[in-house]
Structures are given as structure tokens and as C-alpha cells.
Amino acid sequence: EDSTIEQAKDGFLDALTANGFSEKDQTLEVIYRNAQGDIPTLTQIVRYMISQEVELMATNPSLSTITAVQNTSEIPIFMMVAPTPELMEVQGKDGSDPPNLFGVAENLNYIDTSFSLIPKLLPVEGRSLKVGLLYNQSEPQSVSAFNRLQGLADKLEVQLVARPVNTTADVKLVTEALLNEDIDAFFANPDNTVFSSFETILKSCNEVQVPIFTSEAGLVKRGAVSAYGADLYQWGYQVGEQAAGFLKNKSTEGLEWEMVKLRRRVFNPEVAQRYGIEIPATYDPID
Structure with a gap:
């Protein structure tokens, strides 16, 4: 477990809890897997989660996001600790972002x-x-x-x-x-x-x-x-608030991926x- 990247996961889950979604209160079930950077394992994990018909995927960091985008265009993906879709090279031939990609990204200007x-x-x-x-x-x-x-x-x-x-x-x-x-x-x-x-x-x-x-x-x-x-905890928290909005409304209407707010x-x-x-x-x- 990478302690730096884990900060984003903690922020994500804390934001969900603050919005009424937690395993403790039995208002949320989290399927957590860590591929340790191994691409074949990561692909297996993403496909397993698709088979479990999860309501959303939270991906952390960029390789997880890329793999998720490559394997599903239907399940909402909430990315964190990831660069923009352009930098990840996951845009369509017409330059459009994946329609199911949300969450928070960063460019390289910083x-x-x-x-x-x-x-x-x-x-x-x-x-x-x-x-x-x-x-x-x-x-x-x-x-x-x-x-x-x-x-x-x-x-x-x-x-x-x-x-x-x-x-x-x-x-x-x-x-x-x-x-x-x-x-x-x-x-x-x-x-x-x-x-x-x-x-x-x-x-x-x-x-x-x-x-x-x-x-x-x-x-x-x-x-x-x-x-x-970026403060990685706050990055994850920002993503968690967006994901909580999706879980409350059961819709991605009006949702778009955002840039990191706090550096x-x-x-x-x-x-x-x-x-x-x-x-x-x-x-x-x-x-």
C-alpha cells in the first residue's frame, strides 16, 4: 500500500461518510482491491468489479483509471490522483473524453x-x-x-x-x-x-x-x-463529494470531471x- 496514494482513498471515503454513505452505517458496500501496479491483476480486478455490477468505480491512481476506461463505458468512473484525460491518452479519436469518466484530475502546469x-x-x-x-x-x-x-x-x-x-x-x-x-x-x-x-x-x-x-x-x-x-487527501475528498452527489441523485446528469481545487x-x-x-x-x- 502506497502511503501517499492512500491519502486520497481516505479523503474519498471520508467525504462519502460525511454525506451519509458508510459501511459502518450499512449505507455503503465498498469492494476494495489493490493491484500493486501490476497491469494483468488490475485488468482482472476491473473485470471482477464489472461482474459485481457496482454502481460506480473509484480509481486511484492513473493506471487504474486507464484500465477502467478501457473495460467499461457504462459504469461511472470517479478518478483521483490522475492527470487529465488528454494526458492519460484516453480520449476518443475526435478528442472527446470518455462519457463515463468523472472525478478530479490535474494537469502538469504545477x-x-x-x-x-x-x-x-x-x-x-x-x-x-x-x-x-x-x-x-x-x-x-x-x-x-x-x-x-x-x-x-x-x-x-x-x-x-x-x-x-x-x-x-x-x-x-x-x-x-x-x-x-x-x-x-x-x-x-x-x-x-x-x-x-x-x-x-x-x-x-x-x-x-x-x-x-x-x-x-x-x-x-x-x-x-x-x-x-495537490493535497492528496483533499483531492480524494473532492472526488468523494462528487461521487456522493451521484449516489444521492442516481444520475450523472450535470456531472463532469473537475480540476484539483487545492494545492x-x-x-x-x-x-x-x-x-x-x-x-x-x-x-x-x-x-
Whole structure:
């Protein structure tokens, strides 16, 4: 279970409870499954839920949403911790979104703020700052984030050293290869493999005194220096409120997927102190 992504699930269920839908009160039955990032297992889970004739599917994160969209066009899908349909590449040939896709999505604009902060906090003289990054080639939003960051790094005159990683089993080896490139910092981009393997990445980076920056607030609590991005609990809560509206009205009429409403600038005081990094006053200590 990925503790960062789990925050969204907790927010989703709390919103349903606040709206009168909970297993405790027997007003809701939840079928919860976790594929641990395995695509064949994920496909089996989605097909099982279809066979159970569920009223809705809540999908978290993006791979779950993509798989659900590929397998049903009838059951309402409420996505969370996912990029826009365009970034997930689930739109029709005419550019239309799946008609049964709802919930809350995010674009990649916010990662610019998080990445642009790194050269301000880690100035170097006489050379370019080197920032390492891992990305999963099978995740559309991860590839899109990498491409976006490559362009941004060029503008900032930052050398981006990126390595592809396809499974959590590869993360330790690839991270250590990246660290052998003498990077000054590591950037944890929106990637589910990075999320689930973060402690492995953190351990390797800490051993050679390489700070981690990110665009995901949940990773700051787990040991990254700072982030500007969505609060995953509130992301899930926003989705849960939309799903509760559907359950009350028994209709998707008037429903559309939404953009994330709440983003936060946060930092980890302990980690910032360890690396001697002075964080701007616009950032709040992670709670």
C-alpha cells in the first residue's frame, strides 16, 4: 500500500461518510482491491468489479483509471490522483473524453513551480546544476512530465539526468546508477513507480547527501525537502463529494470531471535543516 496514494482513498471515503454513505452505517458496500501496479491483476480486478455490477468505480491512481476506461463505458468512473484525460491518452479519436469518466484530475502546469525552485535553493558556481529524475515509460503522465521538465530544465540552464524505470524492482539499481552521475538533487515527479518506491530512493539519496525535491505534497512528509502540488487527501475528498452527489441523485446528469481545487506549498523542516536549505516564507511546514 502506497502511503501517499492512500491519502486520497481516505479523503474519498471520508467525504462519502460525511454525506451519509458508510459501511459502518450499512449505507455503503465498498469492494476494495489493490493491484500493486501490476497491469494483468488490475485488468482482472476491473473485470471482477464489472461482474459485481457496482454502481460506480473509484480509481486511484492513473493506471487504474486507464484500465477502467478501457473495460467499461457504462459504469461511472470517479478518478483521483490522475492527470487529465488528454494526458492519460484516453480520449476518443475526435478528442472527446470518455462519457463515463468523472472525478478530479490535474494537469502538469504545477510541476514547473516545484522544479524551478531547485536552482534557487541550490546555487552552484562555474557549472550547471545537475538534477536526477526517474520516469516510467508505461505511464503517459510520467513521460509527459519528463518531456515538460526537459524543456524547463533547458530554460533554467539545469542539466536534467533522467533514467527510465519500469518496475519497482528496478528502482534501487537505477537510482544508484543515477547517483553515480554526481547529481546535485533528485526530483520525484508524478510517477506511480516513484511513489511506491520512494523509501528506496530516499535511502539511496540520503546515503550520499542528495536532497529530494518533488511536486507531490505527500512525499514531503516521507522525506522530500519541499513541494508545490495537490493535497492528496483533499483531492480524494473532492472526488468523494462528487461521487456522493451521484449516489444521492442516481444520475450523472450535470456531472463532469473537475480540476484539483487545492494545492499547497509545503516543506519538511527537519530535512531542510539537515541540508542547510533555507525555504521561502511562502512555504508551510508539512503537518
